[in-house]
Amino acid sequence: MAQEDSLRTRHLNEVEVKGQRLLDMSRLPESSGTYLWSGRKNEVISLGGTNANIAEKTGRQIFAKVPGVFVYDMDGSGNQMNISTRGLDPHRGWEFNIRRNGSITNSDMYGYPASHYSIPMEAVDRIELVRGTGSLQYGAQFGGMLNYVTKVPDSTKVFSLENISTAGSYGLLSTYISASGTVGKFQYATYYTKRVSDGYRKNSETDYDAQSLQLIFSPVKALKLTAELSRSNYLYQIPGPLTDEMFAQDSRQATRSRNYFNPEIYVPSFQVDWQLSDNTKVSWLTSAVLGDRNSVMFDKPANVPDVIDPITNAYAPRQVDIDNFNSYTSELRLLHTYPLNGRQSKLVAGIQYFNNDLHRRQQGKGTTGTDFDLTVTDPVFGRDMHLKSTNVALFVENKFQVTEVLSITPGIRYESGQSDLTGTISYYDADDVPNTIEHKFPLLGISAQYSLKQGSLYAGWAQAYRPVIFKDIIPASVYERVDKNLMDAYGYNLEAGFRGNTKHLRWDVGVFHLQYNNRLGAQAMYDELDEFYIYRTNIGNSATTGAEIYLEYVAPLYKRVALSAFTSTALFNGRYTHAQIRSGETNMDISGNKLESVPEVITRNGVTLRSALGSVSLLCSYVGETFADAMNTVLPSATGAVGLVPGYGLFDLNSTFVFHSFTVRINVNNITNKQYFTKRPTFYPGPGIWPSDGRSLVVSVGFKV
Secondary structure, three states: OHHHHHHHOOOOOOOOOOOOOOOOEEOOOOEEOOEEOOOOOEEEEEHHHOOOOOOOOOHHHHOOOOOOOEEOOOOOOOOOOOEEOOOOOOHHHOOEEEEEOOEEOOOEOOOEOOOOOOOOHHHEEEEEEEOHHHHHHHOOOOOEEEEEEEOOOOOOOOOEEEEEEEEEOOOEEEEEEEEEEEEOOEEEEEEEEEEEEOOOOOOOOEEEEEEEEEEEEEEEOOEEEEEEEEEEEEEEEEOOOEOHHHHHHOOOOOOOOOEEEEEEEEEEEEEEEEEEEOOEEEEEEEEEEEEEEEEEEOOOOOOOOOOOEOOOOEOOOOEEEEEEEEEEEEEEEEEEEEEEOOEEEEEEEEEEEEEEEEEEEEEEEOOOOOOOOOOOOOOOOOEEEEEEEEEEEEEEEEEEEOOOOEEEEEEEEEEEEEEEEEEEEOOOOHHHOOEEEEEEEEEEEEEEEEEEOOEEEEEEEEEEEEOOOHHHHOOOOOOEEEOOOOOOEEEEEEEEEEEEEOOOEEEEEEEEEEEEEEEEEEEEEEOOOOOEEEEEEEEEEEEEEEEEEEEEEEEEEEOOEEEEEEEEEEEEEEEEEOOEEEEOOEEEEOOOOEOOOOOOEEEEEEEEEEEOOEEEEEEEEEEOOEEOOOOOOOOOOOOOOOOEEOOEEEEEEEEEEEEOOEEEEEEEEOOOOOOOEOOOOOOOOOOOEOEOOOOEEEEEEEEEO
């Protein structure tokens, strides 16, 4: 018998199976882990299937197939992702609940919700974007959740190595190296990346590095323990804003040579995933955001030159600002599947706890030097404050499978917290500084999904809120006063759509309405002595209504050759409703005015030719004109801080080629060398025009063994 068995044994040669991704866009399943996604508008971007310029995080390319993503260029290529959807503020994505492998990376949800953590796109496997109607489960943000999911450890080897090296225009040099593997019940993944660039504009150098270590231990099949520590750090030389006249003369010029920005952020986390039974899953994730946001700047309008004083023979002292982040989050979640009326329903519930302490020191008197130096010549900062916040959120949602094709998911989230401001402001009465703001909201929501043969209809409504943050409660000058009864902004997302796919066509077409009440701003007031002052308070409401259209068609041409074409288009109508703001020493009703940085149309369209050797993509992007201020000022000011932001169209040519174990990516960005800008900011990095990058060439070579 043994001899017969040996005769039947056959030794086969190793066969490597390679697949070709025709689409780099997908959707989340109806549930995954301890989350419910049924009835929510969402997108999943596979970075392994895109030709986008990931070395420099070119937002219009990475998010090309997500309708309506507004990309704000301000912080140097590759440093930060500044995006928004549905007419929200794109500053560092602070209207999103931003996560890395589920861990929150927003620096301080109640103080400064921007995400200063900068993940290298080379480390990312996919990006999950869930719109605001899913907010009851992960947070109350209007924009939704943006989750960067990193590449998983290699499960077939003890040691696997990947390297991606990049060179490009304007002195771009980048290298990314990662190692991962599996040893018994342990898995690990780690990376290091370094990127330097001279920048498109003068005085816009970047020096960036990031590291990460992930350890996974699965003692039994039903239990997984994951520990992670990641860090990002970059030093960006800020070239300064331009006036309209300067931009027309030379968009690459700089008005500053001594301004610098440096965020160094650590994100540690520990997660437990436990499959209690076939029907019940539990996850417990504890994480933190620790680090600093540092800047040293000559902070004046674009038309004020930074030059040596002939009397002192030195530059003016610069302003030093330092934020120290200490933000902690713990989130316990459960998903349970149970039978109801002969069908499977699903319940998700959980509790989330925040404990944050943001220490903000601003208006420090810095040196007269020219390099990056946080030294202060006076130990007393103009502002030295702490904002301490605690918050507990309870949430529960239940997916009821009403029929085989119809599901309805109602839910509730209750937020209860408090932020306490203490400290000193040099130009403000010490007794007027302390401030306490309570955050107490019951938030409701409901979504539904109706499955069809080749797609599904979905609809949802969910309430959201935006807490009053640090900059809202700090008077900018002695002429400002802050409303002690400031209310958190609140409102809701409403959406409906039809998505699906056939053999060659894929689509997601929908409409939305975003209501945003209690917006923060400034009004003109007079005290009992008839003296004028600026009052920081809630100024009114806004609403954005629109449509989001994604269509993609794939046509096989010959064997393993295919041509695909897509459009990703969003239409917006963003307006103030029942709002008034300060204009000089009076107030003006701005009801009906357009929202800042909300164009009427954002459209991105592209074609891709794919074969066994790789793929080539041509992307055409267009963003309509926008206003920089709530007054809808058309003519630009002398400083460039207000005025119309012209619409612009761009072309990008992106390609990826595969040679055995090597991958070569070539990106030609902004082919026509269009000179444009995306926004006129009102605060950091300074009021005025911030030109975006012109034409550039980026080449990446990668391998994995």
